[in-house]
C-alpha cells in the first residue's frame with residue numbers, strides 16, 4: 001500500500017507505478033496514463049477495473065448505458081461528487097490536479113470504481129466540450145437534485161430551452177437599473193447588521209454574512225419579496241449538504257426511511273429546511289407589487305398554454321435554483337474579495353478611493369455610478385479567476401467522442417477544471433499572485449487567451465446571471481469597504497477547499513470596525 005503524504009510523494013508514486021506498469025501496458029501514451037492513474041488510485045483504495053483497461057488497450061469499446069446511474073436523492077456514494085472527494089481531500093488537491101494536467105497534456109483519465117472520469121483543463125478542451133461538441137454531452141447533477149429540483153440548470157435539450165426562454169428577459173442588461181435600488185437596499189441591511197456587530201465586537205463568519213446579503217439581493221430584486229427566513233440557518237443547512245463529507249451520513253439516514261424521517265443530524269435536516277423555503281417566499285406579500293420581475297415572468301409562463309411544462313412546481317423549482325446558484329456563488333465571490341482586500345491593503349485603499357468619489361454625495365447608487373467603480377470591478381473579476389466559486393463543470397458523454405487521443409465513451413464523465421486553467425502559467429503571468437490589473441483595461445482583457453477564463457462557464461449553458469453577479473458583488477464590495485474596516489481574525493491564512501463550490505476551508509472569521 002502506497003500512501004502519498006504530499007504532492008512530491010504523489011508524483012513520485014505515479015512515476016514509480018508508471019515504471020512498474022510499462023511492461024504490461026500498451027505502447028500508446030493514452031493507455032499508459034490510464035493505467036498509471038488507475039494504479040495510483042487503486043493504491044489509495046480505489047478498485048481498478050482491469051478488464052476495462054485491457055479492452056481499452058485493445059481498442060475495444062466497453063459499452064455503458066446512459067442513465068445507468070441510479071437516481072441519487074440525498075448524497076449518494078455513487079455520485080461523482082462523493083467519489084471525487086477522496087482525491088480532493090488530499091493536502092493540496094488543486095496543485096495535484098494542475099501537476100497531473102501538465103504531465104498528461106490537460107486530459108487526465110481516472111477510473112473511479114464504475115465511472116471513467118476525464119479531468120480536462122485546457123481552453124481548447126473547454127471549447128470542444130461546451131461549444132463544438134455540446135450535443136454529445138449532458139449536464140451532470142446526480143446527488144444535487146434535491147437542491148435544484150427539476151430546474152433548468154439540471155435539464156437538457158428542448159425542455160431546457162422551453163424553460164429558460166420565459167426567464168431570459170429578467171437577465172437582460174436593460175433590467176439592471178431596476179434592480180440596483182434593491183441590491184442597495186440589501187447592502188443597507190448588512191450595513192445595519194455590521195454596525196451592531198462592530199459595537200459588540202462579535203466575531204462572525206464572513207461567508208454567512210455575504211450569504212445573507214446575496215439571498216436578500218435575489219429575493220428583493222428578482223422576486224419582489226423580503227426574505228422571510230433566516231438565511232444564516234438555511235444556507236448553513238444547505239452547505240452541510242453540498243459538502244460531500246456529509247453525504248455518507250445523509251445516505252445512511254435515507255435508507256432507514258422516507259425523506260421526512262431521515263434523522264436529526266444537521267446535514268440530514270438540510271433538505272427539509274430547503275424544500276420549505278421557496279413556497280414560503282412565493283406566498284409572502286410582494287414588497288412593491290412590481291409587475292416585471294423574474295417571478296412575475298415565471299407566473300405568466302405558468303399561464304402560457306404553449307409551455308404546458310411550466311407549471312407552479314416549475315416556478316418553485318426555479319426559485320430553488322436561484323436561491324442557491326444565485327446566492328452561494330455571489331456570496332463566495334464577495335467574501336473572498338473582502339478577504340483579499342484585508343491582506344492587500346493598497347488595493348483596499350484603491351477600492352475605497354473609488355467608493356468615496358461615487359458614494360460621498362449620499363445619493364442612492366445608479367448604473368452610471370456603478371460603472372465608475374472600474375477598479376472595484378477588476379478586483380471582483382480577479383477574485384473570480386483566483387477563487388472561481390464553480391471550480392469545475394461536469395458533463396456526462398452521450399456519444400463517443402475523442403479528446404487528446406483518448407476515447408470518451410457514452411456514460412463517461414468529463415470534469416472541466418476552470419480552476420486549473422485560471423492558475424496555469426501558460427495563460428497567466430504570475431498566476432499565484434492576486435493582480436486585479438489583469439482586468440483593468442480592455443487591452444489587458446483582450447490579451448488573455450480565449451477560454452482560459454471561464455468563471456461563468458461557456459456556451460449555451462453558461463451562467464444566466466454572470467453580468468448581474470459582477471454588478472452585485474462590485475456594489476457590495478465598494479459600499480461595505482466604504483463603511484467598514486473588516487478584520488480577519490483567523491489564526492492561519494485562508495485556504496480554499498474544493499467542495500461542490502470552492503469554499504474557505506475553515507471559514508472566514510471576521511470582526512468589523514466602523515470607519
Ligand code: HEM
Nearest residue numbers: 152153325326329330333390393455456457463464465469
Ligand atoms: C459570481 C457568481 C456566479 C458564478 C461564479 C456562477 C457560475 C455559474 C456557472 C459556471 C454556470 C454554468 C454551470 C455549467 O455549465 O455546468 C452557471 C449557471 C447558472 N447560473 Fe450562475 N453563477 C453566478 C451567479 C449567478 C446568479 C447571480 C444567478 C441568478 C440570479 C445565476 C444563475 C444561474 C443559472 C440559472 C444557471 C443555469 C443556466 C442554464 O443551465 O441554462 N448564477 N453559473
